[in-house]
Amino acid sequence: MSSITVQKVAxxxxxxxxxxxxxxxxxxxxxxxxxxxxxxxxxxxNYIYNIMAADFSRRRSSAVGVIxxxxxxxxxxxxxxxxxxxxxxxxxxxxxxxxxxxxELERGLLRQCLEHRLGGVLMAGFDPSNAxxxxxxxxxxxxxxxxxxxxxxxxxxxxxxxxxxxxxxxLDYLFSIGHRRIAxxxxxxxxxxxxxxxxxxxxxxxxxxxxxxDPELVLFKGPFLLPGxxxxxxxxxxxxxxxxxxxxxxxTAVSIISELKGRGVRVPEDISICGFDDNEVSAYLTPxxxxxxxxxxxxxxxxxxxxxxxxxxxxxxxxRRLLLDTEFVIRRSCAPPVDGTGAPFQS
Amino acid sequence: MSSITVQKVAxxxxxxxxxxxxxxxxxxxxxxxxxxxxxxxxxxxNYIYNIMAADFSRRRSSAVGVIxxxxxxxxxxxxxxxxxxxxxxxxxxxxxxxxxxxxELERGLLRQCLEHRLGGVLMAGFDPSNAxxxxxxxxxxxxxxxxxxxxxxxxxxxxxxxxxxxxxxxLDYLFSIGHRRIAxxxxxxxxxxxxxxxxxxxxxxxxxxxxxxDPELVLFKGPFLLPGxxxxxxxxxxxxxxxxxxxxxxxTAVSIISELKGRGVRVPEDISICGFDDNEVSAYLTPxxxxxxxxxxxxxxxxxxxxxxxxxxxxxxxxRRLLLDTEFVIRRSCAPPVDGTGAPFQS
DNA sequence: TTGTAAGCGTTATCAA
DNA sequence: TTGATAACGCTTACAA
Numbered sequence: 001m002s003s004i005t006v007q008k009v010a011x012x013x014x015x016x017x018x019x020x021x022x023x024x025x026x027x028x029x030x031x032x033x034x035x036x037x038x039x040x041x042x043x044x045x046n047y048i049y050n051i052m053a054a055d056f057s058r059r060r061s062s063a064v065g066v067i068x069x070x071x072x073x074x075x076x077x078x079x080x081x082x083x084x085x086x087x088x089x090x091x092x093x094x095x096x097x098x099x100x101x102x103x104e105l106e107r108g109l110l111r112q113c114l115e116h117r118l119g120g121v122l123m124a125g126f127d128p129s130n131a132x133x134x135x136x137x138x139x140x141x142x143x144x145x146x147x148x149x150x151x152x153x154x155x156x157x158x159x160x161x162x163x164x165x166x167x168x169x170x171l172d173y174l175f176s177i178g179h180r181r182i183a184x185x186x187x188x189x190x191x192x193x194x195x196x197x198x199x200x201x202x203x204x205x206x207x208x209x210x211x212x213x214d215p216e217l218v219l220f221k222g223p224f225l226l227p228g229x230x231x232x233x234x235x236x237x238x239x240x241x242x243x244x245x246x247x248x249x250x251x252t253a254v255s256i257i258s259e260l261k262g263r264g265v266r267v268p269e270d271i272s273i274c275g276f277d278d279n280e281v282s283a284y285l286t287p288x289x290x291x292x293x294x295x296x297x298x299x300x301x302x303x304x305x306x307x308x309x310x311x312x313x314x315x316x317x318x319x320r321r322l323l324l325d326t327e328f329v330i331r332r333s334c335a336p337p338v339d340g341t342g343a344p345f346q347s
Numbered sequence: 348m349s350s351i352t353v354q355k356v357a358x359x360x361x362x363x364x365x366x367x368x369x370x371x372x373x374x375x376x377x378x379x380x381x382x383x384x385x386x387x388x389x390x391x392x393n394y395i396y397n398i399m400a401a402d403f404s405r406r407r408s409s410a411v412g413v414i415x416x417x418x419x420x421x422x423x424x425x426x427x428x429x430x431x432x433x434x435x436x437x438x439x440x441x442x443x444x445x446x447x448x449x450x451e452l453e454r455g456l457l458r459q460c461l462e463h464r465l466g467g468v469l470m471a472g473f474d475p476s477n478a479x480x481x482x483x484x485x486x487x488x489x490x491x492x493x494x495x496x497x498x499x500x501x502x503x504x505x506x507x508x509x510x511x512x513x514x515x516x517x518l519d520y521l522f523s524i525g526h527r528r529i530a531x532x533x534x535x536x537x538x539x540x541x542x543x544x545x546x547x548x549x550x551x552x553x554x555x556x557x558x559x560x561d562p563e564l565v566l567f568k569g570p571f572l573l574p575g576x577x578x579x580x581x582x583x584x585x586x587x588x589x590x591x592x593x594x595x596x597x598x599t600a601v602s603i604i605s606e607l608k609g610r611g612v613r614v615p616e617d618i619s620i621c622g623f624d625d626n627e628v629s630a631y632l633t634p635x636x637x638x639x640x641x642x643x644x645x646x647x648x649x650x651x652x653x654x655x656x657x658x659x660x661x662x663x664x665x666x667r668r669l670l671l672d673t674e675f676v677i678r679r680s681c682a683p684p685v686d687g688t689g690a691p692f693q694s
Numbered sequence: 695t696t697g698t699a700a701g702c703g704t705t706a707t708c709a710a
Numbered sequence: 711t712t713g714a715t716a717a718c719g720c721t722t723a724c725a726a
Contacts, residue, residue, distance in 0.1 A: 005719055016697045021721060031695060051462045053719035056403040057702055071424040080418045084445055093459055096443040098431055112440055115398045258631045284605045286633035352703055363713045378711060400703035404718060
C-alpha cells in the first residue's frame with residue numbers, strides 16, 4: 001500500500017518537494033505551468049495529502065478540541081452545532097470528548113489535548129481541580145476558551161452566560177407572582193461551577209427577601225437520570241411542600257412535571273415549575289414551560305471564533321471574556337400559589 | 348518552549364530512546380530499575396508524550412472518526428454517547444464531523460478522514476454518491492462501519508436498523524385501528540437512504556391494502572426546520588385531509604401536534620400522530636407520543652466495538668452486518684378515526 | 695520562481 | 711534487557 005508522497009510527486013513532475021508543498025499551500029508562488037503539471041501528477045497518481053505528517057512537521061495539530069459534559073444534553077449539542085458553524089469555512093477537524101461530569105475524565109481529555117498539540121480547546125465548563133492542567137495547556141501554546149460560565153481565574157478566555165443572574169431573574173419572577181417556598185433541583189454540585197453559582201443565586205435571592213435557607217428544598221441530581229420521581233417524592237413528603245420548583249434543566253423540569261401529574265398534582269395550579277435551557281420542545285409541552293433561554297449555539301460559535309482569531313502570542317494579551325445574555329421566557333408553567341402562605345395541599 | 352522529547356529523557360536517564368519508548372508501551376520488557384529511573388526523569392522534566400509524532404511514525408492515527416448528520420438531533424446525539432461508551436477504556440480520540448445532510452460536506456469529511464489516516468470511521472448513514480470515497484477509505488486500510496441503516500453495498504460493515512420494517516410496523520398499526528388516509532412527513536429524500544427506505548415502506552404498506560399512493564400526502568422536510576406549520580397547512584388544505592400522520596422524527600411530530608392544536612384540531616381525536624426515534628421527552632408530551640423506539644446508543648456502541656475489534660486485514664474478511672430491532676411504542680397520540688371514510692372535518 | 699537540506703519526535707528492526 | 715539507526719512524509723529557512 002506504499003502510498004504516494006510529496007517526494008514522489010515531485011520526482012514525477014520533475015520539480016522539488018518544496019515546490020509541490022507550495023502548490024498545496026501557496027499556489028500563487030508557483031508558476032502556472034508548474035502548478036498545472038504538479039496537479040496533474042497528483043491527480044493521475046491519486047495523491048492523498050498526509051495531515052499527520054504535515055501537523056507533525058509544523059509541530060502543531062490543525063485540529064481543535066471540544067470538551068463537553070455530554071452530547072446527550074441538547075443544550076450542549078447546540079453548542080456543538082455552533083462550534084461547527086464557526087469552523088465551517090476553514091473546516092478544522094474537531095476532537096470531541098465528554099466528561100460526563102467526572103473530573104478525572106475531564107483530566108484525561110485535557111491530557112490528550114496536550115499530547116496531541118491541538119490548535120486550541122473549547123470547554124463547556126471545567127472542574128476547578130483541573131485548573132492546573134488548563135494552565136499547562138496555555139503554557140504550551142494551546143489556547144483554551146471556557147464556555148457556559150465565567151471562570152474565577154481572570155486569565156482564562158471565556159464566552160459564558162451569567163448563571164448567577166439568570167437564576168436570580170427566575171427566582172425574582174417566582175417571588176413576584178407570590179411564591180415564598182421555592183424548591184430547586186440542580187445539577188451535580190461538586191463538579192460544576194455552574195451549579196455552584198446557581199446555588200449561590202438561589203441562596204442570595206432568598207436572603208434578599210428575608211427568607212431562611214432550607215436545605216431540604218434543594219436537591220442535586222446526578223448527571224444522567226431524569227430525577228423527577230425521586231425529587232418529587234422528597235419534596236412532597238416535606239412537612240411543608242414547596243409552591244414552586246426551579247429546575248436546573250428543562251429535561252429535569254419535564255420529568256418533575258410528569259411525576260407531579262402522575263400524582264394528581266396540577267401544574268401550574270398546584271405547583272409552579274420553571275426550567276433552564278429552553279429546550280426546543282419546551283414551548284410544545286403541556287403546559288408550555290417557563291424557562292431560561294440560553295444562547296447555547298452562539299456560545300459555541302463565538303468561542304470558536306475567539307480561538308481561530310487568537311494570535312500565536314495569545315498568552316501575552318489580556319484574555320477575552322464575554323458574557324452573553326440569557327432571556328427569561330415566560331410561558332404557562334408558573335402561576336401564583338393558591339395562597340400566600342405555603343403549600344396548596346398536604347401530600 | 349522547546350519541549351522535552353524521548354531523546355532527551357533517554358539522555359537524562361542514561362538509556363536509549365528505544366528503551367524510553369518501551370517504558371511507555373511495553374514496560375514489562377524493561378528492567379524494573381530502568382523503568383523507575385526513566386519514569387522519574389519523565390516526571391521531573393514534565394515530559395509530554397507527542398501523539399502526533401507517534402501516530403506519524405506508526406503511519407496510522409490512533410483517532411477514530413464519526414460522521415453524523417447533526418448532533419442537534421437527539422437520536423444522533425445518543426449514538427454519539429454510545430460510541431463514547433465503547434471507546435471508554437481504550438479512549439481513542441474521537442473526530443466528530445457533521446454533514447447536515449449535505450453530500451458535499453460528507454465528502455469533505457470523508458476526505459479528511461482519509462488524509463488523517465484515521466484508525467476507522469463510523470458513519471450514521473451516508474450518501475450513495477460518496478460510495479466511491481468510502482471504498483477508497485477501505486482500500487487504504489481505514490475501516491468504515493455504517494450506522495442507522497443497512498447499505499445496499501454488501502461489502503460494507505454496518506450496525507443498522509430496518510427502516511423499512513419499522514415503518515411498515517407503524518403503518519400496520521395505523522391501519523389496524525382503522526386509518527386509511529395516512530400522511531407521511533419524512534426527512535430529506537435525496538440525501539438519505541433511510542428516507543428512501545421509509546418511503547418505500549409507506550408505499551408498499553398502502554399497496555398491500557389496495558390503497559392508491561397519493562403524492563400529496565407525502566411531504567419531505569429540510570433537515571433543520573420544525574416543519575409543523577407548513578406540513579399542517581398543506582395537509583389540511585387538501586380536498587380530503589388525512590386522519591393520521593406518520594412523522595419521520597419525534598421532533599417533527601411535536602411541531603405538527605403543536606400546529607394542529609393551534610388550529611383547534613385535537614390529537615388524537617381528530618387526527619392521529621405517530622413519531623419516530625422515541626425521543627426521551629416523548630413519553631411526557633400531551634398526549635404521550637406513539638413512536639418507533641430506535642436503539643440509537645446501542646448502534647453507536649456496537650459499531651465502535653466492531654471497529655475496535657477489526658483485524659488489520661479486515662478487507663479480506665466477510666463484512667459484519669447487523670440489524671438491530673426497533674420497538675413500536677404505543678402511547679396515546681393515535682386513536683381510531685372518527686369514521687372509516689376519511690376526514691373528520693373540513694378545514 | 696525554484697531547489698537544497700535540515701529538521702520534527704516517535705517507532706521499529708536488528709543486532710548485541 | 712538494551713542500543714544504534716533508519717525510516718515516516720511533510721514544512722521551512724535559506725540559497726540560488
